[in-house]
Amino acid sequence: xxxxxxxxxxxxxxxxxxxxxxxxxxxxxxxxxxxxxxxxxxxxxxxxxxxxxxxxxxxxxxxxxxxxxxxxxxxxxxxxxxxxxxxxxxxxxxxxxxxxxxxxxxxxxxxxxxxxxxxxxxxxxxxxxxxxxxxxxxxxxxxxxxxxxxxxxxxxxxxxxxxxxxxxxxxxxxxxxxxxxxxxxxxxxxxxxxxxxxxxxxxxxxxxxxxxxxxxxxxxxxxxxxxxxxxxxxxxxxxxxxxxxxxxxxxxxxxxxxxxxxxxxxxxxxxxxxxxxxxxxxxxxxxxxxxxxxxxxxxxxxxxxxxxxxxxxxxxxxxxxxxxxxxxxxxx
Amino acid sequence: xxxxxxxxxxxxxxxxxxxxxxxxxxxxxxxxxxxxxxxxxxxxxxxxxxxxxxxxxxxxxxxxxxxxxxxxxxxxxxxxxxxxxxxxxxxxxxxxxxxxxxxxxxxxxxxxxxxxxxxxxxxxxxxxxxxxxxxxxxxxxxxxxxxxxxxxxxxxxxxxxxxxxxxxxxxxxxxxxxxxxxxxxxxxxxxxxxxxxxxxxxxxxxxxxxxxxxxxxxxxxxxxxxxxxxxxxxxxxxxxxxxxxxxxxxxxxxxxxxxxxxxxxxxxxxxxxxxxxxxxxxxxxxxxxxxxxxxxxxxxxxxxxxxxxxxxxxxxxxxxxxxxxxxxxxxxxxxxx
Ligand SMILES: Nc1ncnc2c1ncn2[C@@H]1O[C@H](COP(=O)(O)OP(=O)(O)OP(=O)(O)O)[C@@H](O)[C@H]1O
Ligand SMILES: Nc1ncnc2c1ncn2[C@@H]1O[C@H](COP(=O)(O)OP(=O)(O)O)[C@@H](O)[C@H]1O
Ligand code: SF4
Ligand code: SF4
Ligand SMILES: [Mg+2]
Ligand SMILES: [Mg+2]
Numbered sequence: 131x132x133x134x135x136x137x138x139x140x141x142x143x144x145x146x147x148x149x150x151x152x153x154x155x156x157x158x159x160x161x162x163x164x165x166x167x168x169x170x171x172x173x174x175x176x177x178x179x180x181x182x183x184x185x186x187x188x189x190x191x192x193x194x195x196x197x198x199x200x201x202x203x204x205x206x207x208x209x210x211x212x213x214x215x216x217x218x219x220x221x222x223x224x225x226x227x228x229x230x231x232x233x234x235x236x237x238x239x240x241x242x243x244x245x246x247x248x249x250x251x252x253x254x255x256x257x258x259x260x261x262x263x264x265x266x267x268x269x270x271x272x273x274x275x276x277x278x279x280x281x282x283x284x285x286x287x288x289x290x291x292x293x294x295x296x297x298x299x300x301x302x303x304x305x306x307x308x309x310x311x312x313x314x315x316x317x318x319x320x321x322x323x324x325x326x327x328x329x330x331x332x333x334x335x336x337x338x339x340x341x342x343x344x345x346x347x348x349x350x351x352x353x354x355x356x357x358x359x360x361x362x363x364x365x366x367x368x369x370x371x372x373x374x375x376x377x378x379x380x381x382x383x384x385x386x387x388x389x390x391x392x393x394x395x396x397x398x399x400x401x402x403x404x405x406x407x408x409x410x411x412x413x414x415x416x417x418x419x420x421x422x423x424x425x426x427x428x429x430x431x432x433x434x435x436x437x438x439x440x441x442x443x444x445x446x447x448x449x450x451x452x453x454x455x456x457x458x459x460x461x462x
Numbered sequence: 463x464x465x466x467x468x469x470x471x472x473x474x475x476x477x478x479x480x481x482x483x484x485x486x487x488x489x490x491x492x493x494x495x496x497x498x499x500x501x502x503x504x505x506x507x508x509x510x511x512x513x514x515x516x517x518x519x520x521x522x523x524x525x526x527x528x529x530x531x532x533x534x535x536x537x538x539x540x541x542x543x544x545x546x547x548x549x550x551x552x553x554x555x556x557x558x559x560x561x562x563x564x565x566x567x568x569x570x571x572x573x574x575x576x577x578x579x580x581x582x583x584x585x586x587x588x589x590x591x592x593x594x595x596x597x598x599x600x601x602x603x604x605x606x607x608x609x610x611x612x613x614x615x616x617x618x619x620x621x622x623x624x625x626x627x628x629x630x631x632x633x634x635x636x637x638x639x640x641x642x643x644x645x646x647x648x649x650x651x652x653x654x655x656x657x658x659x660x661x662x663x664x665x666x667x668x669x670x671x672x673x674x675x676x677x678x679x680x681x682x683x684x685x686x687x688x689x690x691x692x693x694x695x696x697x698x699x700x701x702x703x704x705x706x707x708x709x710x711x712x713x714x715x716x717x718x719x720x721x722x723x724x725x726x727x728x729x730x731x732x733x734x735x736x737x738x739x740x741x742x743x744x745x746x747x748x749x750x751x752x753x754x755x756x757x758x759x760x761x762x763x764x765x766x767x768x769x770x771x772x773x774x775x776x777x778x779x780x781x782x783x784x785x786x787x788x789x790x791x792x793x794x795x796x797x798x799x
Binding site for chain 2: 321347377
């Protein structure tokens with residue numbers, strides 16, 4: 131079926147989020163655009179990866195997709211319908227279908243409750259499973275994420291980091307969501323354990339046809355879990371393409387820099403292009419293309435005119451004055 | 463002159479009677495860069511905290527730590543103080559744990575310069591500026607007046623490195639200095655560590671759970687598991703032909719950016735609790751190569767014919783060193799999950 135005729139599970143239209151930020155200890159509060167006009171779509175069962183440096187607005191965008199952080203401009207649509215207002219009964223009903231998984235599982239769990247109690251919580255809150263069957267459902271969920279039955283009575287601090295994250299994911303799955311927004315779900319874990327959790331997420335997703343927004347600054351993980359990837363810089367998407375092409379033939383200079391900073395095992399750092407300069411600060415947005423102070427290709431036009439996110443090839447968009455359709459077709 | 467800059471011998475650590483480090487032997491030559499890898503809890507940090515006398519009182523430390531031939535373990539305060547910060551400096555994953563939040567960074571660096579090099583006043587200030595410049599803090603003259611919270615994570619790590627350089631150390635121990643940073647900033651810091659080593663000739667210990675990051679900066683690496691070194695060799699040898707199943711597992715677990723989208727290859731299970739170490743080889747419950755003898759006999763660390771150190775009864779990869787049973791001769795068990 132043609133993608134264009136299907137309704138996206140979630141769609142963002144021109145999302146903007148501004149925070150008041152104080153500069154220094156006594157400075158005046160100035161508005162800062164953390165997310166600055168984002169359009170995106172996620173189809174049912176699809177995984178969209180979101181990458182970018184610290185402060186680029188990934189987490190803010192993730193919260194806005196779920197309606198936890200209301201946008202000042204634009205809107206998020208779930209199954210084609212506008213997101214209800216935060217904390218209304220309609221929003222709560224919808225929340226059962228959309229779940230959030232955070233980076234820090236210890237902070238996401240209640241240390242006074244056993245993990246079985248916490249995994250069962252959403253079943254009770256949304257009254258999804260009659261009480262007598264809850265225990266069975268909790269056992270199912272635990273086994274789905276690879277926790278042993280004897281771990282049901284453990285408290286969060288009695289589990290390893292990887293096991294805690296499994297418990298958080300089991301709880302997120304309890305309400306049979308259609309969408310999971312995972313914000314750096316494996317960043318705090320050892321590489322060996324990261325791989326366990328990533329595989330598990332992929333299996334669960336395929337089996338239950340869950341769509342996923344996977345936020346991470348680790349390109350290697352995103353490459354192996356996402357179908358499509360959006361690269362963010364200072365609150366905007368600067369390039370979007372399928373995961374198969376975006377890391378192989380990055381078009382935007384920022385994506386190129388991100389790809390080149392990924393360590394290759396067994397290879398020395400020498401000879402690689404290292405992106406210079408600090409991660410961007412939205413309180414200090416450069417004129418024109420926000421990337422221009424760090425961009426090796428920056429020309430005069432980049433300092434004055436903001437490049438628009440344009441289609442540069444089939445299913446590929448980029449926001450850069452120097453990336454044209456012709457160049458994109460050579461790369462592809 | 464003694465050949466090695468630092469020699470660790472039989473370094474052991476126990477917390478409240480539970481042994482977490484089981485005898486570490488390690489030589490660091492002058493100017494050398496060595497990586498220490500392994501999952502969290504394997505004893506990488508404790509090794510260096512113990513060597514530098516930085517563990518809390520409840521820790522029991524034994525063995526020997528020699529710097530230029532001089533023993534520093536369990537020596538009077540002044541011996542340790544002559545080494546710590548001066549001969550050997552250490553930086554940590556979380557810069558905020560080592561930077562004082564209420565002191566301007568310039569003041570913190572000049573204090574270190576006063577302690578380690580007796581510099582004061584204008585001389586100290588000029589040296590502080592030079593150090594900040596060297597670690598790549600732009601506009602150092604103005605930034606020296608700022609507080610740590612006014613620096614980004616990557617810049618705090620640079621300031622930490624500047625402070626570590628204040629004593630002109632012969633060895634810099636960098637404990638996961640880039641784990642909390644973006645890949646772009648991580649690459650910058652690794653680049654800085656390489657440049658500083660080339661410039662000053664100081665030896666570097668780079669601690670990380672990421673073999674990818676370690677192979678960027680080091681020529682040689684020690685792989686640690688459950689408080690022991692299980693394999694040691696050049697990065698090239700470890701990468702081309704890992705012999706210990708754990709080393710192989712650490713490499714395999716790193717996802718690839720090139721190539722098709724793939725299932726990742728995890729190491730099953732987790733690092734054992736030091737209170738409750740498995741019998742025989744500590745890695746056996748997670749090892750896909752384990753045979754019956756692995757569950758009863760602890761493999762000893764020995765040198766192999768290709769010049770590495772290895773502790774495994776049934777190594778993976780090619781060229782089984784002489785004296786090691788070939789895996790085919792032993793019945794292979796399923797790993798416990
Ligand atoms: N509640 C808030 N109040 C003020 N500023 C905020 C708030 N949340 C985020 N910001 C600012 O908005 C910008 C984007 O933040 P966000 O947390 O979305 O970034 P991120 O891409 O998720 O970064 P990281 O990789 O560090 O998690 C940052 O400059 C941040 O300081
Ligand atoms: N201060 C401490 N008190 C008690 N146990 C500790 C302390 N520091 C470390 N340990 C234990 O020592 C072992 C090794 O820890 P560590 O060296 O920090 O591991 P790594 O640096 O490899 O992640 C772990 O089992 C850890 O729990
Ligand atoms: S628009 Fe200019 S500055 Fe921006 S990424 Fe493209 S070339 Fe670089
Ligand atoms: S083969 Fe045996 S000795 Fe070697 S790592 Fe595996 S369990 Fe340990
Ligand atoms: Mg974030
Ligand atoms: Mg550590």
